[in-house]
Amino acid sequence: MSETVNRQMEASMNSLVTRYWIFLILGCLPGFSDAVILSENIQGQCLTDTLLIQITKTFLDHYSVDISVRDDQGSAHLLEPSLNAKCGYKLKKNYKGDLNLLVSLMACHLYLEGERMLLTIEVEYEQLRNSSASGADVFSFTCVQKELAVKRKVFCEEEYIEVSLKVDIPFQAGLHHAQDQESPWFFEVHYPDGSMINVDQPWILRNGLGLNISSYYGWITLRVPHSSPIVGKKDVFDYPSLAYTMMAKHEELLIGLRYDLSAVCPEVQVRCAGADVTVSVPILRTPASGETVDLVFGIQVDGITISQTDMDKRGFLLQHSAQEVTVTYPKKNNVEYKLEEEETVYRSQLSLVHMWRDQADRSNNLVVIYLPVETCHPDDLNPGFTVTGNEMGFNITYGPIPLDYIVSSISIDGTISYSLADIAAQGANVTMIKDVNFQYVNVFAKYGTLVVPRKYIGGTSSQYSTTPSFLFLNSERTEETVKETETHTYNRSDVVFPVLHGSCGDERVCFNVSKGNAEEFWRFYVWEVPVITTQRGYIYRDHGPSFWLCVGIQSPDLLHRSVTADSRVMALAVSFRDSVTGKTVVKAEQLCTFLTGGELVCTATGEMKARALRISASPAVDLHSLSLRDPRCGPSEVTDNLTSFEFTVNTCGTTKEVHGDYVVYDNEISNKVTANDNTTRHTLYKVTLLCQYMQTDQLSLELFSKYKQSLPKPAQGQGEFKLSLDIMRDPGYTTPYPKEEFPITKLLRDPLFVEVSVLSDDPGIELFLKDCWGTLGADPSSTLKWPVIKDSCEFKGDKYKTLFHQVKLTRRVQLPGHYKRFDVKMFTFIDMQSKQLLDKEIYFHCAVIICDAQALSSDQACSGACIPGKQRRGRGAWSLGVQHGVVSSGGISLQSPADAATSLLDPDTPSWLIIVSVTGLLACLAFMVYAYWRLKLKKRISNKPVTT
Numbered sequence: 001m002s003e004t005v006n007r008q009m010e011a012s013m014n015s016l017v018t019r020y021w022i023f024l025i026l027g028c029l030p031g032f033s034d035a036v037i038l039s040e041n042i043q044g045q046c047l048t049d050t051l052l053i054q055i056t057k058t059f060l061d062h063y064s065v066d067i068s069v070r071d072d073q074g075s076a077h078l079l080e081p082s083l084n085a086k087c088g089y090k091l092k093k094n095y096k097g098d099l100n101l102l103v104s105l106m107a108c109h110l111y112l113e114g115e116r117m118l119l120t121i122e123v124e125y126e127q128l129r130n131s132s133a134s135g136a137d138v139f140s141f142t143c144v145q146k147e148l149a150v151k152r153k154v155f156c157e158e159e160y161i162e163v164s165l166k167v168d169i170p171f172q173a174g175l176h177h178a179q180d181q182e183s184p185w186f187f188e189v190h191y192p193d194g195s196m197i198n199v200d201q202p203w204i205l206r207n208g209l210g211l212n213i214s215s216y217y218g219w220i221t222l223r224v225p226h227s228s229p230i231v232g233k234k235d236v237f238d239y240p241s242l243a244y245t246m247m248a249k250h251e252e253l254l255i256g257l258r259y260d261l262s263a264v265c266p267e268v269q270v271r272c273a274g275a276d277v278t279v280s281v282p283i284l285r286t287p288a289s290g291e292t293v294d295l296v297f298g299i300q301v302d303g304i305t306i307s308q309t310d311m312d313k314r315g316f317l318l319q320h321s322a323q324e325v326t327v328t329y330p331k332k333n334n335v336e337y338k339l340e341e342e343e344t345v346y347r348s349q350l351s352l353v354h355m356w357r358d359q360a361d362r363s364n365n366l367v368v369i370y371l372p373v374e375t376c377h378p379d380d381l382n383p384g385f386t387v388t389g390n391e392m393g394f395n396i397t398y399g400p401i402p403l404d405y406i407v408s409s410i411s412i413d414g415t416i417s418y419s420l421a422d423i424a425a426q427g428a429n430v431t432m433i434k435d436v437n438f439q440y441v442n443v444f445a446k447y448g449t450l451v452v453p454r455k456y457i458g459g460t461s462s463q464y465s466t467t468p469s470f471l472f473l474n475s476e477r478t479e480e481t482v483k484e485t486e487t488h489t490y491n492r493s494d495v496v497f498p499v500l501h502g503s504c505g506d507e508r509v510c511f512n513v514s515k516g517n518a519e520e521f522w523r524f525y526v527w528e529v530p531v532i533t534t535q536r537g538y539i540y541r542d543h544g545p546s547f548w549l550c551v552g553i554q555s556p557d558l559l560h561r562s563v564t565a566d567s568r569v570m571a572l573a574v575s576f577r578d579s580v581t582g583k584t585v586v587k588a589e590q591l592c593t594f595l596t597g598g599e600l601v602c603t604a605t606g607e608m609k610a611r612a613l614r615i616s617a618s619p620a621v622d623l624h625s626l627s628l629r630d631p632r633c634g635p636s637e638v639t640d641n642l643t644s645f646e647f648t649v650n651t652c653g654t655t656k657e658v659h660g661d662y663v664v665y666d667n668e669i670s671n672k673v674t675a676n677d678n679t680t681r682h683t684l685y686k687v688t689l690l691c692q693y694m695q696t697d698q699l700s701l702e703l704f705s706k707y708k709q710s711l712p713k714p715a716q717g718q719g720e721f722k723l724s725l726d727i728m729r730d731p732g733y734t735t736p737y738p739k740e741e742f743p744i745t746k747l748l749r750d751p752l753f754v755e756v757s758v759l760s761d762d763p764g765i766e767l768f769l770k771d772c773w774g775t776l777g778a779d780p781s782s783t784l785k786w787p788v789i790k791d792s793c794e795f796k797g798d799k800y801k802t803l804f805h806q807v808k809l810t811r812r813v814q815l816p817g818h819y820k821r822f823d824v825k826m827f828t829f830i831d832m833q834s835k836q837l838l839d840k841e842i843y844f845h846c847a848v849i850i851c852d853a854q855a856l857s858s859d860q861a862c863s864g865a866c867i868p869g870k871q872r873r874g875r876g877a878w879s880l881g882v883q884h885g886v887v888s889s890g891g892i893s894l895q896s897p898a899d900a901a902t903s904l905l906d907p908d909t910p911s912w913l914i915i916v917s918v919t920g921l922l923a924c925l926a927f928m929v930y931a932y933w934r935l936k937l938k939k940r941i942s943n944k945p946v947t948t
Helices: 013-027 081-087 173-177 201-206 308-314 420-425 897-905 911-942
Strands: 006-009 042-046 050-055 063-070 076-078 089-093 099-104 111-113 116-127 130-144 152-156 160-166 185-190 196-200 210-214 219-225 232-236 239-250 263-266 269-273 276-282 292-301 317-320 324-330 336-338 344-346 350-358 363-371 384-389 393-401 406-411 429-434 439-446 454-458 461-466 469-473 479-483 488-493 499-505 508-514 522-526 539-542 546-552 559-563 567-578 584-595 600-602 607-613 637-639 642-648 655-659 662-670 686-694 722-728 744-747 751-759 765-776 785-790 803-805 819-825 842-852 883-888 892-895
Touching: 042 130, 050 116, 050 130, 081 089, 081 219, 152 263, 160 239, 160 263, 185 201, 196 201, 201 210, 219 239, 232 263, 239 276, 269 429, 276 350, 276 363, 292 308, 292 317, 324 350, 384 488, 393 461, 406 420, 406 429, 420 429, 499 567, 508 567, 508 584, 559 607, 600 686, 607 662, 607 686, 642 662, 722 842, 722 883, 751 765, 751 842, 765 819, 785 819, 842 892
Parallel strands: 152 363, 499 584, 559 686, 744 892
Antiparallel strands: 006 130, 042 050, 050 099, 063 076, 063 116, 089 099, 111 116, 116 130, 152 160, 160 219, 185 196, 185 239, 210 219, 232 239, 239 263, 269 276, 276 324, 292 350, 317 324, 336 344, 350 363, 384 393, 393 439, 406 469, 429 439, 454 461, 461 488, 469 479, 499 508, 508 546, 522 567, 539 546, 559 567, 567 584, 600 607, 607 642, 637 642, 655 662, 662 686, 722 751, 751 819, 765 785, 765 842, 803 819, 842 883
């Protein structure tokens, strides 16, 4: 029978006292005098094979509740259908309206403490009429762990099958290892289609099955939800039944020794005869290795096995033959109740108990089968549909109908009708349940079959629906159609997403694709294009649940990702997307390295020539929008979705890295869009270009160095060029600051007079400014920079305009064409987060162009005018026939006006400067006193009366 449960509150004593005073105070307030406390409305009871935890209707009338179970780490797991079926929980209301939680004594979160099994739950509650009044309590319940005189127990529950097997005593020590991460247990799993796989313990848990291994009494328990793909249908003595096959093996035990965790659970048949209800099930004696003997047939009422005397008193008549057992009882002994939610419940929960012995090994086996109840209808027939959904499928019942009605066709979706033979071939099970005066039609339509509509609702969830209709032939052999007016739905977490596994082949990139179980919901994409694989010239093999796809190296869908002079990295991206919303479900990109196809040439003169690159597979992409790191460096050629670039290693943002004896130059092609604040908005495509040289190689091009000026190479016979960028002391550009005075100090918005020159005796050349910019630090390529001249023009993004000054012939300037002058207002950079000025030194840099007389009329860059951005597209890195370089200034520090005033008090400040400053201050004070006196005098005169 039952025993008292040792229940303990896990909350601390301080919490209990606090809650007591809160409820005491609230009880004194109007409307709170009837407050209910959860601890007074929850109780537990240990039944024969389960633990019952009950929350009273009194509490539920005031609060909604959510129940979670805690694991041995203290983490809470909310009870929901998939967890309940996996771990051995049932949550339902009884006929009184109490909420019952039935817990298998082999449940996932029952832990052994001493000789008792401990379960800890957390109950969160919220007041129905006041959502702000909520709380949570933690309770622990224990039951004694009893060692039963059976070797095997099978429980056929509403939503799952539970099998517990006692392992032989010599091997119980091996059970301890099963708690380790590296479990020694392996399992042989058989699918309904006859296939078999060997899996480890983590696979069991990942695939929605429950597995408990207890070393105390040597039990191993497996729990399989009805919805598991390893569960199939079979007939046992003409009873439709659910069955699966699984064997457990231990790597340290004897070879060939296996533990059978298989089970068969029959579909219980319920019939009504007058005022009695009769349920019948086949007798299952599996697995058995020899002859069997039936030991006990019994009944459990609300989880407690009752005696034969109690059965007689309650009117239960139990009969059995060699193949079948029936239980008959008066309907009045288990009447139905309608709860406020219109839910139908019955007074008692019934189960059939069967114990039998395998004579071969003298082991006892126990089977407990849940018995559903059925309403017996009155004689006046009022037929209707009853549709329920569970984790396995829809159970559709129509009736009662006359005995002479014949089912002609059935439709599950209300549109497409099937004959009985055709719908059975589609996986639906049709049963006629006959009584003395009437009959019912019962259809079980399993999810995943063609007859049950299915749609994808997000995540891993499908929604199944049914609007059933039946066509009957009545006694006059005329057709009569009945149709359910409501569409019933059931949401189920059963979507298996496709799996994309990429690999590299001989001059090809391949994907092995597992389709999952919802192929009708997705479309297959290569890059951004939906693809019918047979139309693209791919190597394609379909293997039913999977397919194999390979794309050759010459395919336009194989794109460059990285290119060197010796090799190329090619990419292929595939995905599955929702066919309705277009949202990506799964995607993968595979990179493979192949020998070069001549796409990149690295010349001894420092040129990088990238030709015929495949950067996008979509013809809609504007390849002209691509550029190198320097956005001014666009493609040199674009033809037929192929792109080419030509540039030198000291231009276009190319970076340099030294690796031992080698120097590597790196640049990147992308379609970056950069805002005026130097932030990148988006990047869709990237291709890396790498050229490698020995450090001993001598390039004929003068390379750009991070801390040195880049000097343009003179034309043949012109002599050596030298560039200079000077900050001048005065607006007349007469004297520059010498190098030893840097860094110089300027106030914010002070004018900076800048002079750029080329030192050469050749009167046939002229210097032009292409771009000038300021950086925070000496590195011209710093990402934090501000332009002051752009494409030979003043920068439009600054309200303080750059002013250009004409250079005239003077004693210092003998060749005005070798000079360019401009002034800008002193600025600095601001930290965008702290809004503080950055106090590092500012450096100015200019990219210059040196033209000879022959280029002045033929090249836009040598015209001396602004160069519009649209005219530069397609020109490559720089114009041909001209020389160019980069020159930088010394550092300039920013001094605030307050710092300038403070500097007068410095001991090193010259005394004459202090005297002049003090004199000026006194003069200002004297003027202010005089002005104030004059104002008072004027008011006094104006207030005098006027006489005539």
